[in-house]
Amino acid sequence: MHKEFRLALIQMKVMETKEASVDRAVLNVARVSEKGAEVVVLPEMFNCPYETHLFSDYAEEEGGYTWQKLSEAAERNKVYLIGGSIPEREEDRLYNTSYIFDPKGKCIGKHRKIHMLDIDIVNGQYFRESDALSAGETPTIVETEFGKIGVAICYDIRFPELSRYMVSKGAGVLIFPAAFNMTTGPAHWELLLRSRAVDNQVYTVGCAPARDYDLGYISYGHSMVVNPWGDVIGELNEDEGYLVGQIDLEAEQTIRDQLPLLKHLKKEKYTL
Numbered sequence: 091m092h093k094e095f096r097l098a099l100i101q102m103k104v105m106e107t108k109e110a111s112v113d114r115a116v117l118n119v120a121r122v123s124e125k126g127a128e129v130v131v132l133p134e135m136f137n138c139p140y141e142t143h144l145f146s147d148y149a150e151e152e153g154g155y156t157w158q159k160l161s162e163a164a165e166r167n168k169v170y171l172i173g174g175s176i177p178e179r180e181e182d183r184l185y186n187t188s189y190i191f192d193p194k195g196k197c198i199g200k201h202r203k204i205h206m207l208d209i210d211i212v213n214g215q216y217f218r219e220s221d222a223l224s225a226g227e228t229p230t231i232v233e234t235e236f237g238k239i240g241v242a243i244c245y246d247i248r249f250p251e252l253s254r255y256m257v258s259k260g261a262g263v264l265i266f267p268a269a270f271n272m273t274t275g276p277a278h279w280e281l282l283l284r285s286r287a288v289d290n291q292v293y294t295v296g297c298a299p300a301r302d303y304d305l306g307y308i309s310y311g312h313s314m315v316v317n318p319w320g321d322v323i324g325e326l327n328e329d330e331g332y333l334v335g336q337i338d339l340e341a342e343q344t345i346r347d348q349l350p351l352l353k354h355l356k357k358e359k360y361t362l
């Protein structure tokens with residue numbers, strides 16, 4: 091297993107048409123692969139404005155247009171591609187789904203967002219994802235040449251048990267395609283990423299769309315990589331851009347050896 095790799099986050103604007111968003115994503119995958127990225131992450135709902143009434147119009151079945159383009163991009167650029175998320179249609183249901191591809195373009199995993207963003211904050215963000223979407227059922231951990239990677243989507247990060255579960259199953263990196271908003275982003279985004287990293291002594295990564303004040307739901311941006319010590323080792327602001335960071339799994343193990351939190355866990359004393 092390779093102990094070090096370069097991971098890139100693409101913080102992109104979501105365009106009006108699905109095709110334009112997918113083109114933008116694919117172009118950026120090529121850009122970051124030229125910079126040496128081996129694992130590339132896209133944002134939540136990167137091919138569709140994050141609005142419940144639009145999910146159905148933009149939705150695709152597994153293997154559809156966006157899936158194909160992501161698979162080709164992964165293969166052409168020889169990268170693992172954590173394909174953000176898109177609205178997925180299966181029969182009469184819609185899901186918020188992340189497809190994950192290996193450098194041969196094979197789909198090696200798929201995560202359906204488990205926790206629905208149903209919030210109503212006074213003088214702040216209102217959103218009811220469950221008006222349009224169904225919830226996923228299972229945690230997602232993919233096998234790569236860099237070890238196991240846990241993938242979950244945005245609001246899933248607020249449930250520490252899910253991250254702990256993925257780490258307990260061997261995930262050495264947690265990746266969250268996400269789209270926090272202008273209410274919860276400034277309040278909780280960095281705090282949550284750093285908390286999951288410190289709780290689990292794991293690289294924790296959040297990749298968001300760029301901020302766009304013309305959209306109904308405004309993404310906070312600030313895509314970020316946090317190391318297992320809880321330090322932010324890379325962060326974008328609100329604009330479009332990308333970030334390439336080094337992931338060092340040996341350093342992660344050193345932290346776990348020196349401060350053996352995961353070994354000290356006494357689950358039997360406080361299982362929920």
Ligand SMILES: NC(=O)CC(=O)C(=O)O
Pocket residue numbers: 207243244245246248268269270271274275
């Ligand atoms: N967009 C999400 O799913 C999560 C989010 O915005 C939050 O605050 O949590």
